[in-house]
Amino acid sequence: MEDKETIEEQKHSSSKKKELVIHIKGLKKSFGDHHVLKHVDLDVHRGENVVILGKSGTGKSVTIECIVGMLIPDEGEVKVFGDDVPEMNEKQLKELRTKIGFLFQSGALYDSMTVRENLEFPLTRVLKIRDQAEIDQRVEEALEGVGLADAIDKMPSELSGGMRKRLGLARTLIVKPEIMLYDEPTTGLDPITSREISQLILKMQKKYKTTSIIITHDMECAEITADRVVVMNDGEYVAEGSFDDIKKSKDEFVCSFFLKPML
Amino acid sequence: MAEQALPGWKKWLEGSGDQVIFLKGFFRNMFRGGFEWSEFVRQCYEIGYKSFTLVSITAFIMGLVLALQLRPTLVSFGAESMLPRTLAIAIIREIGPVITALICAGKIASGIGAELGSMKVTEQIDAMDVSGANPMQYLVVTRILATTLMVPLLTLLGDVIGLIGGFLAINISSKVTMTLYFNKCLDSINFSDLLPAFIKTIFFGFVIGFIGCYKGYNSNKGTESVGLSANSAVVAASLWIFVIDAIVVQISNIIIY
Numbered sequence: 001m002e003d004k005e006t007i008e009e010q011k012h013s014s015s016k017k018k019e020l021v022i023h024i025k026g027l028k029k030s031f032g033d034h035h036v037l038k039h040v041d042l043d044v045h046r047g048e049n050v051v052i053l054g055k056s057g058t059g060k061s062v063t064i065e066c067i068v069g070m071l072i073p074d075e076g077e078v079k080v081f082g083d084d085v086p087e088m089n090e091k092q093l094k095e096l097r098t099k100i101g102f103l104f105q106s107g108a109l110y111d112s113m114t115v116r117e118n119l120e121f122p123l124t125r126v127l128k129i130r131d132q133a134e135i136d137q138r139v140e141e142a143l144e145g146v147g148l149a150d151a152i153d154k155m156p157s158e159l160s161g162g163m164r165k166r167l168g169l170a171r172t173l174i175v176k177p178e179i180m181l182y183d184e185p186t187t188g189l190d191p192i193t194s195r196e197i198s199q200l201i202l203k204m205q206k207k208y209k210t211t212s213i214i215i216t217h218d219m220e221c222a223e224i225t226a227d228r229v230v231v232m233n234d235g236e237y238v239a240e241g242s243f244d245d246i247k248k249s250k251d252e253f254v255c256s257f258f259l260k261p262m263l
Numbered sequence: 264m265a266e267q268a269l270p271g272w273k274k275w276l277e278g279s280g281d282q283v284i285f286l287k288g289f290f291r292n293m294f295r296g297g298f299e300w301s302e303f304v305r306q307c308y309e310i311g312y313k314s315f316t317l318v319s320i321t322a323f324i325m326g327l328v329l330a331l332q333l334r335p336t337l338v339s340f341g342a343e344s345m346l347p348r349t350l351a352i353a354i355i356r357e358i359g360p361v362i363t364a365l366i367c368a369g370k371i372a373s374g375i376g377a378e379l380g381s382m383k384v385t386e387q388i389d390a391m392d393v394s395g396a397n398p399m400q401y402l403v404v405t406r407i408l409a410t411t412l413m414v415p416l417l418t419l420l421g422d423v424i425g426l427i428g429g430f431l432a433i434n435i436s437s438k439v440t441m442t443l444y445f446n447k448c449l450d451s452i453n454f455s456d457l458l459p460a461f462i463k464t465i466f467f468g469f470v471i472g473f474i475g476c477y478k479g480y481n482s483n484k485g486t487e488s489v490g491l492s493a494n495s496a497v498v499a500a501s502l503w504i505f506v507i508d509a510i511v512v513q514i515s516n517i518i519i520y
Contacts, residue, residue: 068393097395108390125396128297175394 019046020082021179021211022067027076029062036062038235040076049205049212051222053246053257054232060215061105063232064181067213068100069093080179098126101177101210105184107168109156115167116152119143122175142170145207146200162193166200173204180205182214186221198224219258231257285477289407292399303405310371310406311413315420321366322421326354326428334436343437347444348451350429355452356460359422361508364467367414368500372475375406376496379479380489388480403480407472414468415461459515466507474500 022044029037036059044050052060065071066078069085078085080096088096110118119139123129129138143149146166156164165185172180185201186194198221205212205225214225222229222243229246231239231254239246239254247258330350337343379402382388391398430444478496482488 070389070393094395094397097393100393102390102393104386104390106386108386110387110390111385121391122394122396125391125401126394172394 020044021046021048021080022213023077023079023082024063024067025077027063027066027078028074029059029066029071030074036235037066037073040232040235040237042230042237044211044213046211047209049202049214049225049227051214051216051226051229051243052232053217053219053222053229055217055257058232059235060232061183064102064183064213064215068097068102068181098175099178101172101175101180103168103172103180103182103185105187107156107164109164109167109171111156113156114152115143115148115154115156115159118156118167118171119174122171126175138174142174145173145204146170161189162197165189165193165197169197169200169204173208173210176208177210180210180212182212182216184216184218185214186216186218191220194218195220195224197221201225217257281481282477285480286473288399289403289473289476292397293404293408295397295400297397297400299401299405302401303409306405306409307413310367310409311416314367314370314413314417317370318363318366318417318421319424321362322359322425323428325358325362326350326425326430327432328428329353329358329425330429330432331435334433344447346433347429347439347447351426351448351451352456354425354429355422356456357508357512359425360418360460360464360467361504363418363421364414364464364471364504365501367410367417367467367471368504369497371410371414372471372478372496372500373493375410375472375475376479376482377489377493379476380482380492381479383480383482384484384486384489398480403476406476407469410472410475411465411468414471415464418464418467419461455515455519459511459519463507463511466511467504470503470507471500474503 020043022042024040024042027037027040027042028035040059040063042050042063052063054060062071066073067080067085069088072086080100083092083096085093085096110121113121116139119142120135123135123138129135139152140149143152146169148163148166148170151159151163151167156167159167169185182201186197189197198218201212201214201221202225204210212225214221216222226243229239229241229243230237231246231249231251233253239249239251241249246254249255330346333349334343334346337346337349379388382402388398388402391401426445426448430439430441433439433444475496478492478499482492
């Protein structure tokens, strides 16, 4: 009960902040003849947690890949901190990426490195920290934050699915990004672990004060983490609002997502 | 017919253009600050030290078999005493560098292609890129420089072990001291034999690392493409070894002789 109140309080406080961090307008992206994104508009404000819901292949991942500059849109604006991402040169893009954390669906852990080395990698290569004492302190702090302090010298292959997600989250958050992009963070996990990861995402958002976009089709994850939910179908947004508003929607596609008959 | 041939040519041209861009990326990142020394040393160990046994065994057998095959022919001409000289020239000028490079293409290019291909499939390269780190510098520059350094060294070691194999083969049928054998070998070798052979091994090393990295780094997503990257890296690197060999031999013949 107390947890639920804390969650509501966090959501309320984060929705109050209004500085625009991500601005997407008229975004279109095709691969050959396949039009993945047909017209996407999205504004995300500082401290906000936006969940993008939608079935597989509707362009959710493509949207966040455009935000981080992995893909160049065919048409439309993608602005992060007021700067146009597709117009950035390599140096500007690299600088922007130090402010954005991207959690891959698979975790994308460096499997030839230990847990410690996975966490040291962004510290030494991105933040260019050379002081070993500071590196050790940040690694330990990050692992304690996700409850993996005992796994520091293990290899990623020795970790369970949930632990790998936690480690992926710790590695992304260790550079203290201002924006977090989560690509299906709970996919492939059991319901209990999924809930733990969703709560961890919210806890980390509070701790690091990040702005987040969470792509998922896990309704419980959406309910726990979302300040605002955007539902996507066939490359376009079909509904937007708080989780409760979306739940009450009469749209056929949205209803099917909640596994309820159309009202 | 022309329309059917066009996509193949287009694909080939696109591939060539991609390789040029990749090469440019390699040189740009090589001279950028923050060289990954620890990863470079690790790659030298992985590529050089761990290939030493395979190269040694192959070179030893190659020298042994070559001596056994050459001997009857030379005996029939009454030129058995030419055997150490013939062996030394054949191994140092041509067989040593090419066989070592082909062994390295099979072991190292395929290994790099599969490793980077697997990292691409599991989004590890994307994760490095998207975090603001530099995967070209960490993964590609270190591996290409390590192969460029280690393949010539492996070739030198392979040459020596190949000559030892030849010595043992000669000793099966006739009694020759090791000092005499190696004196005869070294007498027949001069600087113009060693230098072009050594220079071409640098190119062999570079092309093995470059092809392995290019194929792995540009692997498509999917497990099948990991195998394809490893396989095409070996085929392309082996072909390039013969092309470079032909070019270097031609140029050195024009310059030296």
